[in-house]
Amino acid sequence: MRFEPEAEDEFEAACGLLVDRLVRWAREQALPVDGFTAETALDYRHRATADGRLGLWESRHVEELLLSWLPEQVTECPGEEHTDAPGTLGTLLCYLHATQLADPRGPALEDSLAAVDATAGQYPAAMADHTRWGMAKFWAMTAAEQGVDVLDGAALQRFAERAQRGEVVYDQQVLAHSVFTHSFVCGPTGLRP
Incomplete structure (x- = not known):
């Protein structure tokens, strides 16, 4: 075990x-x-x-x-x-x-x-709570909220391509928080990547 x-x-x-x-x-x-x-x-x-x-x-x-x-x-x-x-x-x-x-x-x-x-x-x-979401969950939830079937790999790929071209509306503050929260670890000497 x-x-x-x-x-x-x-x-x-x-x-x-x-x-x-x-x-x-x-x-x-x-x-x-x-x-x-x-x-x-x-x-x-x-x-x-x-x-x-x-x-x-x-x-x-x-x-x-x-x-x-x-x-x-x-x-x-x-x-x-x-x-x-x-x-x-x-x-x-x-x-x-x-x-x-x-x-x-x-x-x-x-x-x-x-x-x-x-x-x-x-x-x-x-x-x-959107502030607790990891990056993958953020994008999956954003896709789902916009009607994308996240179980359909091709549909999810099309969504990702649209997002990369800047054609997807999303909450930039939540994404920034998620990037910050999940990119750094708090340690005794402060933040470190």
Whole structure:
């Protein structure tokens, strides 16, 4: 349940297997689950945290996933049914504990679920907050808002070409904020690229 950053193949295989088993288990338990969201949560623990422990979910991990990682990374198009990410995360945590895959150094299941509950109410606003969007999400959402089917690669390519020619209307302040936020890391000595 721990993968080094360079262990991509091993992580991908384990993640796929874990998500498949989670989805089956959740359906048997009649719990909310979205496979893509579960995979994204595991991807967050593998890529965005230093320890790469898929079974360790402290309250800070719950908060960062729901209020930072998903709002930055995941595009929910207008008119699309939104996934219940907090519900899926709660189900994932229950599954990890039920199958003894939860990291023993982590909090009790009740504490982890309380962290999900405490953060869940803030999740919809975080997903809608343009200042939290990454560059890819900014452009995908801009395209979707302008009627482009972002699942159609050719349509998205035409949109990108129009944007490069300056023919697309977009919020320049939000784009500038996204570029600034996602191009620099704050460190003890200030900003650095």
